[in-house]
Amino acid sequence: MSAILVVNSGSSSFKYQVIEMEGEEVLASGLVERIGEESGHTRHTTPSGTWESTRPIADHTAGFGAMLDAFAEHGPSFDEHPLVAVGHRVVHGGKRFHEATIVTPLVKINIEDLSELAPLHNPANLAGIDAAEKAFPSVPQVAVFDTAFHQTLAPAAYAYAIDKALAEKQRVRRYGFHGTSHKYVAGATAEFLGKPLSSLKMIILHLGNGASMCAVDGGRSVETSMGMTPLEGLVMGTRSGDLDPAVLFHLHRKTDMSFGELDELLNRRSGLLGLSGHGDMRDVQTAAASGDEAAQLALEVYLHRIRGYIGEYWAQLGHLDAVVFTAGVGENNPLVRAGSVAGLSEMGVAVSPELNEAPGSGARVISPESSRVKVLVVPTNEELEIARQSLAAVNGE
Structure with a gap:
């Protein structure tokens, strides 16, 4: 039985879910917040209940440590549900990323470079990737971009009517967001109908x-x-x-x-x-x-x-x-x-x-x-x- 750990990382918190992929069952979910503050907070939920704890959490790496402690104490066991990947929400993929991408050093450089287009989000997403690599060094990390679904827009839909050379140099165009949600809902709508x-x-x-x-x-x-x-x-x-x-x-x-x-x-x-x-x-x-x-x-x-x-x-x-x-x-x-x-x-x-x-x-x-x-x-x-x-x-x- 294989599982995916999904991470949505912000600047001072991250949410997570572990999903068993054979039945697409949520085995656990949680939140690590107040990262970098004097008193961090962790909430961990499984079908058996919810547990909360308070402790200092210096950075995202320490946050992943707190999350792993919650799994070790309350389950589920990663031995019984081995992770095949850690999937990360990344807000901005620019025009470079059209689909979910296995994280490599070059991918991380590109995510960092795109931070100028999403300064509140991409650095935090990257912090989550770095922490996950340390926590799960042998598990592939995958970046899933909010913008990727909209890379099918035609030029007439994504181009702004400003100086073309300037727009291209400064990467000014429509990218769109919430793409992961729109893609899921489109498929779910077709299935329902x-x-x-x-x-x-x-x-x-x-x-x-x-x-x-x-x-x-x-x-x-x-x-x-x-x-x-x-x-x-x-x-x-x-x-x-x-x-x-x-x-x-x-x-x-x-x-x-x-x-x-x-x-x-x-x-x-x-x-x-x-x-x-x-x-x-x-x-x-x-x-x-x-x-x-x-x-x-x-x-x-x-x-x-x-x-x-x-x-x-x-x-x-x-x-x-x-x-x-x-x-x-x-x-x-x-x-x-x-x-x-x-x-x-x-x-x-x-x-x-x-x-x-x-x-x-x-x-x-x-x-x-x-x-x-x-x-x-x-x-x-x-x-x-x-x-x-x-x-x-x-x-x-």
């Missing part, structure tokens, strides 16, 4: 605190809303999404805001938070229901942007079989789902109020039986997708 993925045209809405949309044609990403960075596109919890670039010039001239302050504004003080004072959609909805006009506007702007992207992507696809909601907000928020397709019934897109509001945890159809386009909720599973791609990479598939 009982149709070949190659025959389907769909729009996937990954709606969480970060949010993106993707037009998928025959299993290939052909449009996506995030751009060179995860800032472009939809209104998000704290990110602005699409914005006239001249707004930045105007703010700089009028307020003397620095580049760092403008970056902080658009990434951490905008979106739902900037419009309403609430960064969590649940809080926005509660405030809007109580009559808060700022929250009502924030919700309207959020949904207006989504509907616009649905129309744009339909035009690019030329035909539409399914609209699919996933991630935290997409899977759990009936109001957002209904609002996202409101007014689109003439295009064949609608939700059934009863199906949309009925509780559920698995893949399900929420559109009326008569709808030309299926509207679905399909839970994402990025960890499983990373595990599948990691196994394929070590098997040379």
Whole structure:
């Protein structure tokens, strides 16, 4: 029986799962956080229970040590479930990485070089890889890139209309993100509908605190809303999404805001938070229901942007079989789902109020039986997708 350890590493924490690949069963999951602080924290969960501990964790290598101690004390045993790979989420693969890749010294150099495009993520992802290599020196490490799924975008979809030579030199283009989630959901949607993925045209809405949309044609990403960075596109919890670039010039001239302050504004003080004072959609909805006009506007702007992207992507696809909601907000928020397709019934897109509001945890159809386009909720599973791609990479598939 073989297993994959999936690692999602941040600057001061990492999440992990061990998945037995024969039955795709999660054997254990956990979190190591507050790395570098005086008091680190570890949570380890198996089917038998959850255990937590507190101890100093100096760096990611020490964090992996804490994780291994949890496995040794609470299981499962790596002797009984030997690891065939450690799969790592890596946010930015640029245009170099089109698929999951076994980590080599050259791959690590490339991940580091791409850190200028994802300075908050790639260095942390690389720290997790380094720590895993020390903890499991004989196990292949596999990098699974958020951007890889979108490498099928045509030049017309990824090119920005600026000086071509400058753009190429500075690597300015659309890369897209949430690719691991979009790829998993596309496959899961086809499986649920009982149709070949190659025959389907769909729009996937990954709606969480970060949010993106993707037009998928025959299993290939052909449009996506995030751009060179995860800032472009939809209104998000704290990110602005699409914005006239001249707004930045105007703010700089009028307020003397620095580049760092403008970056902080658009990434951490905008979106739902900037419009309403609430960064969590649940809080926005509660405030809007109580009559808060700022929250009502924030919700309207959020949904207006989504509907616009649905129309744009339909035009690019030329035909539409399914609209699919996933991630935290997409899977759990009936109001957002209904609002996202409101007014689109003439295009064949609608939700059934009863199906949309009925509780559920698995893949399900929420559109009326008569709808030309299926509207679905399909839970994402990025960890499983990373595990599948990691196994394929070590098997040379």
